[in-house]
Amino acid sequence: MPGFRTTALAGAVLLALSSTSAHAQSAAQLKKELDALRKQVQLLAEQAKPAAVDPKEVADLRQQVKELKEQLNAQAAPKGATVVAADADQATRDANTPATQADIQGVRADFENYKYETARNFERKVPSVTRNTTIGGTIQVRASWQNPAQNAGVDNGATGGNTTYQATPRHTGFDVPSATLSFAGNLFRDYKEGKNLSYLLGFATGSNFSGNPQSTNSATRTLGVSSPNGNQFNVTNASLAYSFFPTNGGQEDAKGTLTAGQQLVPFGLEAQANEEIRPVINSAQFTSALSGINTRQIGLIYRGDSFVNVDYTNNYRSTLLEYAFGVVNGSGPNKSDNNGKKDWVGRVAFTLPADYNSWLRELKLGVSYYKGYNNLANTTSNAVVQIANSTRTGFDINYTHLPFSVAYEFAQGRDDTFVGLASAATVSSPTFVKKSRGQYLNFGYTWGEQFLTSEKSLAKYDDYWPKSYQAFVRFDSFDADTLNDATARAGSVGDKTFITTLGLNAFFAETTKLQVNYLLARNDAPSTGAYTLDRPRRTQGLQVQFQYGF
Amino acid sequence: MQRRTLAAVFSALMLIGLASLPAVSAEDKPTVIRISFPGAGTGGRPLSGGSFPSNAHLFKEIDDEFKADGIKIEWKFFPGAGPALNESYANGLTDVAFGHGDLPLIVGRATGLKHKIVLSSSRFGNSYFVVPAGSTAKTVADLKGKRLATFKGTAGQLTLYRWLDKFGFSDKDFRIISLDNDSTKAALATNDIDGTNITPFDLQARGIAKSILEVRDDPKITRPGTVWVGEEFEAKYPQIVQRIVTRLVKVAYWSTQEANREKEFQAWATSGSQAYIDYKKDWDSVPDLRTRINPLLDEYYVASLKSSIEETKKFKLIRKDVSIDGWIEPKYLNQALKELKLEDYWPQYDADGKVKTAARSKLAAN
Numbered sequence: 001m002p003g004f005r006t007t008a009l010a011g012a013v014l015l016a017l018s019s020t021s022a023h024a025q026s027a028a029q030l031k032k033e034l035d036a037l038r039k040q041v042q043l044l045a046e047q048a049k050p051a052a053v054d055p056k057e058v059a060d061l062r063q064q065v066k067e068l069k070e071q072l073n074a075q076a077a078p079k080g081a082t083v084v085a086a087d088a089d090q091a092t093r094d095a096n097t098p099a100t101q102a103d104i105q106g107v108r109a110d111f112e113n114y115k116y117e118t119a120r121n122f123e124r125k126v127p128s129v130t131r132n133t134t135i136g137g138t139i140q141v142r143a144s145w146q147n148p149a150q151n152a153g154v155d156n157g158a159t160g161g162n163t164t165y166q167a168t169p170r171h172t173g174f175d176v177p178s179a180t181l182s183f184a185g186n187l188f189r190d191y192k193e194g195k196n197l198s199y200l201l202g203f204a205t206g207s208n209f210s211g212n213p214q215s216t217n218s219a220t221r222t223l224g225v226s227s228p229n230g231n232q233f234n235v236t237n238a239s240l241a242y243s244f245f246p247t248n249g250g251q252e253d254a255k256g257t258l259t260a261g262q263q264l265v266p267f268g269l270e271a272q273a274n275e276e277i278r279p280v281i282n283s284a285q286f287t288s289a290l291s292g293i294n295t296r297q298i299g300l301i302y303r304g305d306s307f308v309n310v311d312y313t314n315n316y317r318s319t320l321l322e323y324a325f326g327v328v329n330g331s332g333p334n335k336s337d338n339n340g341k342k343d344w345v346g347r348v349a350f351t352l353p354a355d356y357n358s359w360l361r362e363l364k365l366g367v368s369y370y371k372g373y374n375n376l377a378n379t380t381s382n383a384v385v386q387i388a389n390s391t392r393t394g395f396d397i398n399y400t401h402l403p404f405s406v407a408y409e410f411a412q413g414r415d416d417t418f419v420g421l422a423s424a425a426t427v428s429s430p431t432f433v434k435k436s437r438g439q440y441l442n443f444g445y446t447w448g449e450q451f452l453t454s455e456k457s458l459a460k461y462d463d464y465w466p467k468s469y470q471a472f473v474r475f476d477s478f479d480a481d482t483l484n485d486a487t488a489r490a491g492s493v494g495d496k497t498f499i500t501t502l503g504l505n506a507f508f509a510e511t512t513k514l515q516v517n518y519l520l521a522r523n524d525a526p527s528t529g530a531y532t533l534d535r536p537r538r539t540q541g542l543q544v545q546f547q548y549g550f
Numbered sequence: 551m552q553r554r555t556l557a558a559v560f561s562a563l564m565l566i567g568l569a570s571l572p573a574v575s576a577e578d579k580p581t582v583i584r585i586s587f588p589g590a591g592t593g594g595r596p597l598s599g600g601s602f603p604s605n606a607h608l609f610k611e612i613d614d615e616f617k618a619d620g621i622k623i624e625w626k627f628f629p630g631a632g633p634a635l636n637e638s639y640a641n642g643l644t645d646v647a648f649g650h651g652d653l654p655l656i657v658g659r660a661t662g663l664k665h666k667i668v669l670s671s672s673r674f675g676n677s678y679f680v681v682p683a684g685s686t687a688k689t690v691a692d693l694k695g696k697r698l699a700t701f702k703g704t705a706g707q708l709t710l711y712r713w714l715d716k717f718g719f720s721d722k723d724f725r726i727i728s729l730d731n732d733s734t735k736a737a738l739a740t741n742d743i744d745g746t747n748i749t750p751f752d753l754q755a756r757g758i759a760k761s762i763l764e765v766r767d768d769p770k771i772t773r774p775g776t777v778w779v780g781e782e783f784e785a786k787y788p789q790i791v792q793r794i795v796t797r798l799v800k801v802a803y804w805s806t807q808e809a810n811r812e813k814e815f816q817a818w819a820t821s822g823s824q825a826y827i828d829y830k831k832d833w834d835s836v837p838d839l840r841t842r843i844n845p846l847l848d849e850y851y852v853a854s855l856k857s858s859i860e861e862t863k864k865f866k867l868i869r870k871d872v873s874i875d876g877w878i879e880p881k882y883l884n885q886a887l888k889e890l891k892l893e894d895y896w897p898q899y900d901a902d903g904k905v906k907t908a909a910r911s912k913l914a915a916n
């Protein structure tokens with residue numbers, strides 16, 4: 001019986017094969033026969049299951065079926081196509097299957113649909129600009145607490161505007177201290193060497209206070225006088241810059257850019273740091289106390305570097321020499337010249353030429369100088385009676401070797417000041433040089449990869465951003481008059497503030513961070529020996545701020 | 551009151567800080583192995599192609615190897631290529647590199663990165679000099695003074711410099727600009743560069759570039775890639791390193807099988823950094839995949855590494871000497887070859903890139 005089954009099976013296959021070879025059949029016919037044959041083989045194999053079938057015969061039959069399939073493939077394949085083995089994987093089959101005209105037309109149709117959709121969307125839904133433009137912005141949302149309470153009429157200490165003078169004392173507050181909007185792009189792109197002409201335009205929310213901060217009396221500061229600036233939304237950056245050096249050659253090229261317009265002043269570290277990179281919520285005191293460097297200025301500034309060192313380990317670039325110098329009108333942002341003098345600024349910084357893996361990496365020392373001229377006015381007539389010298393000198397040292405970072409900055413101001421009362425000042429009133437001094441020391445420690453280019457640019461499918469935490473402590477002092485001798489000058493004491501800030505920044509998305517700062521501010525004693533509610537002996541505070549950008 | 555408040559704030563900060571610290575395992579195996587590729591797919595996709603280590607990722611071989619042990623594999627793909635991988639390792643964020651090019655490997659060691667070379671990830675391969683479709687240049691000399699692109703800091707930079715050297719030029723004779731792979735293709739299309747080294751077939755099919763010169767499997771132009779393990783990781787987890795290497799050798803064996811040629815080309819093409827047609831045509835001249843897919847640390851590998859060190863110094867890309875003493879650690883590879891009975895499966899090459907010991911037949915290996 002088994003012998004009969006085997007013979008029948010072999011007979012069926014041979015019959016099919018012989019008929020195949022005997023007639024030049026079409027592929028369809030061949031396929032039909034193959035299917036019938038497969039069924040027969042299956043049927044007979046099932047019938048033969050219990051019995052002992054000669055494995056060699058089955059193997060032979062399988063080989064014949066395989067050859068038949070290959071014959072079918074060969075007939076079905078278009079001219080020029082490679083015949084693949086019957087047991088080849090799908091990838092190999094795909095690679096050896098030519099596309100038909102219908103396939104190509106299908107792809108063409110898909111492309112046409114895509115082009116149409118893109119063109120329509122572009123026309124109807126995509127905003128356009130005349131020149132290449134990047135739009136960005138930063139917003140801060142803050143909650144704060146302090147003890148003792150902030151006295152009525154004292155500003156809320158917001159850093160970027162929106163300063164409010166409250167009518168009654170308060171311990172807590174909610175603020176949006178800063179909201180900025182920026183536009184940047186190329187006016188002319190030099191494809192050959194990258195000597196581009198670019199522009200920058202920025203806006204920030206301005207003062208929005210309801211009281212008059214110029215008033216000397218706390219109570220009258222809350223009367224609701226309109227902001228003297230009258231602006232809610234001020235221009236911050238308005239500049240165009242030209243690169244004199246190629247910018248597309250690689251990191252080993254030196255840089256040199258002339259910027260014209262309203263811009264940050266190249267003085268020290270903190271005065272140039274924008275909200276995005278500054279670790280501490282409040283800027284160092286001297287950056288807001290020393291005129292000239294505490295605001296943006298309008299003028300011409302050249303920034304460049306030379307003696308470039310590139311460590312190809314990770315394309316780490318350092319420059320032995322960085323420099324910036326320029327001339328500005330000295331009146332501050334959005335204001336024309338207010339006298340016949342120009343202010344001059346210069347900065348030089350040296351970075352140790354070290355490899356990326358060296359402990360001396362990113363050790364930078366800088367010196368800055370600002371020569372300005374202030375208008376001294378008779379406060380009775382409001383007439384400018386003298387043009388006074390105002391100079392700023394600074395020294396800074398920065399060491400950032402993750403996870404550690406240390407920054408120290410020193411700045412000193414020298415301002416001609418009337419010896420007598422400004423209300424009675426004349427062109428010949430004598431002046432003295434008032435020296436003011438500010439400095440801070442910042443220690444930071446970072447966990448996470450926020451500041452590593454390699455890690456934050458990792459290829460990911462999702463909206464990946466390495467979570468990072470940055471803890472720091474900062475000691476910041478400012479003395480508005482360094483004489484500190486009440487007998488010689490009463491105002492020279494009671495004008496020094498020392499702020500210790502302990503903070504933690506959590507970076508949890510590309511442009512968003514949560515900042516928590518604990519502050520302890522201590523004021524020196526005034527000449528009268530009595531502290532006031534406006535200027536208490538010490539104040540402690542807590543600030544929690546979300547900062548996000550787009 | 552103030553002290554209590556200060557203490558509370560300090561405590562909170564410390565807690566948050568401690569919570570953010572990476573977990574340290576007390577076991578003799580890592581909780582995670584961080585494996586990095588010096589590259590990424592087009593558009594920042596976490597994919598790689600063109601080598602057997604890529605297959606280890608694409609076909610989840612390493613994940614499977616450690617699945618039962620509960621060891622997580624953290625794959626890292628750096629669009630910043632070899633230099634970015636160096637930065638990651640320098641900051642203790644990578645354990646193993648799958649296919650580092652010679653230049654970033656050498657400058658990393660020159661500046662103090664400590665790793666052990668355990669495998670070669672690739673070797674040979676064709677190299678093409680490509681210009682925009684409308685270019686009239688016929689030779690490298692025709693491009694003198696023009697803009698050539700390469701991704702500086704990567705193996706591609708050395709390859710370009712070797713090309714220039716071969717034709718009697720140096721980088722000073724051209725304006726060399728730095729662009730990554732995707733930007734180079736775009737720059738060819740917009741005529742922003744005048745020439746580069748890139749696989750040209752997809753660009754030619756799209757009509758935006760053409761190859762003017764081609765060098766096929768010249769061991770003097772291209773250099774092997776490298777799989778390395780961080781020294782600290784290797785010292786701490788030698789058994790884990792052995793398993794990684796053995797699995798990679800298995801993958802390398804699979805990758806050399808002719809039956810898998812199309813499957814791997816199509817898998818590699820998913821990254822988009824090279825099109826399928828580029829792999830297909832570039833590898834057409836390779837009848838035996840073992841020519842390029844070869845994990846051995848043979849005489850050719852060692853000689854190539856030494857040559858690359860000399861070239862890196864010659865082109866002033868490093869200032870310090872680099873010694874290869876103690877750098878290459880072949881014991882894991884030898885053990886894997888022995889365990890898998892593949893000791894004579896791959897051809898061994900001499901220092902000049904010529905076959906020294908022919909490979910056994912694939913049939914015998916099967």
